[in-house]
Amino acid sequence: GTIARKSFDEDSFSVFVELPKKSVGNGIRFDEQGNMYIADYVGHNVLKIEYGTKQIEVYASDTNMNQPNDLAIMDNGILFASDPNWKESSGKIWRFSLGGIPELLEDSMGTTNGIEVSADNKILYVGESIQKKIWAYDLSENGEISNKRLFKQFNDFGIDGMRCDKKGNLYIARYGAGLVVVLNPEGVIIRTIKLRGDKPTNIAFGGINGDIVYVTMQGRKWVESFISRYPGRNF
Numbered sequence: 139g140t141i142a143r144k145s146f147d148e149d150s151f152s153v154f155v156e157l158p159k160k161s162v163g164n165g166i167r168f169d170e171q172g173n174m175y176i177a178d179y180v181g182h183n184v185l186k187i188e189y190g191t192k193q194i195e196v197y198a199s200d201t202n203m204n205q206p207n208d209l210a211i212m213d214n215g216i217l218f219a220s221d222p223n224w225k226e227s228s229g230k231i232w233r234f235s236l237g238g239i240p241e242l243l244e245d246s247m248g249t250t251n252g253i254e255v256s257a258d259n260k261i262l263y264v265g266e267s268i269q270k271k272i273w274a275y276d277l278s279e280n281g282e283i284s285n286k287r288l289f290k291q292f293n294d295f296g297i298d299g300m301r302c303d304k305k306g307n308l309y310i311a312r313y314g315a316g317l318v319v320v321l322n323p324e325g326v327i328i329r330t331i332k333l334r335g336d337k338p339t340n341i342a343f344g345g346i347n348g349d350i351v352y353v354t355m356q357g358r359k360w361v362e363s364f365i366s367r368y369p370g371r372n373f
Contacts, residue, residue: 139163141176141187155192161185165208165253165299165340168372169215177219179205184219184234198238204230208299208340210253210262216281218243218262220250227268233281243283247273252300254308256323257371263289263308265297272297272310272321290325299340301351303368311338311353318353318364333362343370 139162143154157163157178163185165177172189175197184206186197204223211217217234229250231243244250248266255262255277262275262283270292275283296313303309306323316336320329335355342352348369353362 139180141166141174155187155194157185158194164206165219166342167209167211167217169211170213170372175209175211175217177206177209179207182206184209184217184238186238198234198240200232200240202242203232203240206232207251208253210255212255212259212277212281214259214279218253218255218281220253220264222249222251222267224249229266231264231283233283235281251296251298252310254300254302255371256308257302257304257306263300263302265300265310267296267298267313270295270297272300272308290321298338299354301341301343302371303343303366304371304373305368306371307368309341309351309366311341313337313339313356318351329367331364334358335360335362338362343373348373 139157141154142151161178162180163176164179167175174187176185178185182203183196184198204221206219208220219232221230227249229247233241248269251267252265262277264273272290274289276285295315298311298313301309308321310319316333318331322328335358337356338353339356340354349366351366
């Protein structure tokens with residue numbers, strides 16, 4: 139697997155790093171120091187690339203992971219990973235405390251996929267792709283979860299990557315529908331963005347002002363983008 143990059147003054151993507159053999163990158167997150175974390179769903183790892191380098195190290199590993207899929211991160215650097223088992227339509231949630239120590243938070247969930255921390259770091263959102271549900275948990279300063287409740291139930295199409303903006307709105311890739319839907323903190327859809335492809339997967343905020351939303355598209359193997367009304371929570 140490879141990680142590609144593209145700056146604003148480049149016309150196309152270029153290879154940033156080649157991952158170790160048998161490793162395949164999925165979700166990517168950055169901490170406040172600029173370090174990159176990569177969900178390696180084949181190697182049962184979370185990989186880390188220190189800012190300013192291309193040196194890849196194993197940040198966290200546990201053979202009890204199914205296939206770490208997507209990552210979320212608190213402002214203090216505590217990581218979370220969704221961990222689906224697609225064959226059994228089940229999944230787990232993991233937390234990685236500072237230093238990369240894995241801790242299993244939830245077992246026997248639905249097909250966990252998109253995962254995100256709210257703008258105020260007080261809520262953890264977890265999407266279940268096959269079950270079409272998004273769950274919300276209260277989140278403590280040290281990454282403990284409590285008060286699990288159903289945040290949103292969809293009736294059709296899947297749920298993939300999720301991101302929050304600075305206002306606390308949640309952007310959700312609707313796999314199969316070719317949409318990104320935006321939910322406010324009360325779970326009400328406030329915006330729907332139609333994409334050219336129908337299989338959006340991961341979502342990320344970027345751009346100089348942090349208000350460009352980039353969406354990876356399965357099948358077409360490209361990245362689409364649109365302008366958000368607010369910057370991403372990390373900007």
